[in-house]
Amino acid sequence: MPHDDHDHPHALLPPDPALRVKALETILTRKGLIDPAALDEIIDTYQNKIGPQNGARVVAKAWTDPDFKAALLKDATSVVADLGYYGRQGEHMVVVANTPEQHNMVVCTLCSCYPWPLLGIPPGWYKSDAYRARAVREPRKVLAEFGVTLPETSSVRVWDSTAEVRYLVLPMRPSGTDGLTEDELAALVTRDSMIGTGLPKVPS
Amino acid sequence: MGGRFGDGAVRLEPDDAPVFAEDWHARALAVTLAAGSLGQWNIDISRHARERLSPKDYTRFSYYEKWISALTDLLVESGVLTEEDLRGEADKEEHPLAGRKMKAEAVAGVLASGGPADRPSNVPVEFKPGQEVVTARQSANRLVDGGHTRLPMYATGAKGRVLMVHGTHVLPDSSAHKLGDAPEPLYAVVFPASELWASPEHPQDEVVLDLWQSYLEPA
Numbered sequence: 001m002p003h004d005d006h007d008h009p010h011a012l013l014p015p016d017p018a019l020r021v022k023a024l025e026t027i028l029t030r031k032g033l034i035d036p037a038a039l040d041e042i043i044d045t046y047q048n049k050i051g052p053q054n055g056a057r058v059v060a061k062a063w064t065d066p067d068f069k070a071a072l073l074k075d076a077t078s079v080v081a082d083l084g085y086y087g088r089q090g091e092h093m094v095v096v097a098n099t100p101e102q103h104n105m106v107v108c109t110l111c112s113c114y115p116w117p118l119l120g121i122p123p124g125w126y127k128s129d130a131y132r133a134r135a136v137r138e139p140r141k142v143l144a145e146f147g148v149t150l151p152e153t154s155s156v157r158v159w160d161s162t163a164e165v166r167y168l169v170l171p172m173r174p175s176g177t178d179g180l181t182e183d184e185l186a187a188l189v190t191r192d193s194m195i196g197t198g199l200p201k202v203p204s
Numbered sequence: 205m206g207g208r209f210g211d212g213a214v215r216l217e218p219d220d221a222p223v224f225a226e227d228w229h230a231r232a233l234a235v236t237l238a239a240g241s242l243g244q245w246n247i248d249i250s251r252h253a254r255e256r257l258s259p260k261d262y263t264r265f266s267y268y269e270k271w272i273s274a275l276t277d278l279l280v281e282s283g284v285l286t287e288e289d290l291r292g293e294a295d296k297e298e299h300p301l302a303g304r305k306m307k308a309e310a311v312a313g314v315l316a317s318g319g320p321a322d323r324p325s326n327v328p329v330e331f332k333p334g335q336e337v338v339t340a341r342q343s344a345n346r347l348v349d350g351g352h353t354r355l356p357m358y359a360t361g362a363k364g365r366v367l368m369v370h371g372t373h374v375l376p377d378s379s380a381h382k383l384g385d386a387p388e389p390l391y392a393v394v395f396p397a398s399e400l401w402a403s404p405e406h407p408q409d410e411v412v413l414d415l416w417q418s419y420l421e422p423a
Contacts, residue, residue: 009287010276010277012290013276017232017268017269021272022231024272024276025231028235030296031298031299032302033284033301033304034235034238035305037307039231039234040234041308042311042315043224043230043233046230047223087317094368094392109205109356110354110356121223123221124225125216125217130211130214131214133205133208134211136207141405156405156406156410157411160411160413160414162354162355162356162413164320164321165370191219
């Protein structure tokens with residue numbers, strides 16, 4: 001494939017990205033290759049049905065059920081699939097647990113790999129050049145921008161998702177949460193705490 | 205771009221920011237997924253199409269602009285659309301692939317079924333957890349010059365330790381070029397930050413990468 005700019009077919013579509021998408025959608029629809037109603041359905045799925053609430057439920061369950069946690073850390077794919085969380089971009093799941101000695105953080109430096117069935121579509125910053133470039137080299141400076149400061153006694157392990165394996169961080173259960181129900185605990189689990197750029201909320 | 209300098213601060217968004225910042229972002233994602241279901245390429249081919257945008261376009265395009273532009277290129281390269289189609293000059297006859305169109309009622313099933321990347325392989329597993337390995341000195345596709353590969357530049361020639369054996373997975377270097385799945389063992393390999401960076405932030409920090417067996421040699 002030639003690499004000269006003018007040889008790229010995308011240059012034949014309008015340069016404005018919103019118009020470019022619209023043009024391509026129109027052409028494909030006219031040819032009978034895509035169905036706009038299917039597009040609406042895809043968007044609705046990731047806007048309203050699949051999101052970090054799924055991952056939060058997994059984390060809350062791991063906080064309350066030691067057997068579940070042990071199984072999750074051993075074979076996350078089948079354990080979360082049993083809860084109904086399987087699908088596109090979550091075919092091979094690994095869950096990594098934070099401890100007082102080790103903090104985990106996930107990035108994809110090559111593209112934007114992310115566990116969709118558990119967290120939904122990644123936020124803009126996860127897909128940004130700044131996060132992808134810096135998370136592997138200076139995770140502590142990046143964490144500081146998120147308002148997270150780790151003690152010197154904790155190491156940071158950054159997971160660069162270079163294959164089809166998707167990683168989810170199991171944050172530590174905050175203190176002062178004894179006796180909370182699984183639902184109450186799930187409400188403390190933020191999206192960023194499962195990427196490793198944040199910590200769970202502390203009950204007020 | 206892992207390790208690159210000069211990108212500035214990470215621009216944070218609140219937890220409740222919309223999933224798609226712009227309507228066209230959502231459309232770009234949906235058109236890409238729907239076109240993928242026509243079955244004319246795999247995930248490695250589509251990733252490679254984004255990476256093959258000219259360096260100038262790759263740098264100036266926003267995230268979903270890369271998606272939609274690479275998708276357009278892929279549709280033409282794979283013969284699904286012609287340049288005349290893109291110019292709006294083509295006939296309006298139904299396309300031979302129209303029977304594969306993803307229908308609204310099929311969406312939930314397609315998204316829920318996924319596409320696993322593990323395959324049976326007869327390549328023997330060479331390394332076990334705890335074993336020291338060294339990554340290839342260059343990040344390069346050994347099958348196609350200048351082709352797709354998944355060893356980041358920042359992790360070349362580095363010594364690490366096998367943390368997990370993920371089983372045997374499709375090799376993107378082959379699959380992205382329609383040379384077959386060529387499944388081989390895939391490992392999570394952990395590297396001390398000091399092995400990768402001139403000025404690591406902390407002596408105990410580490411980076412883990414998923415790497416195929418052919419990217420590795422025994423240390």
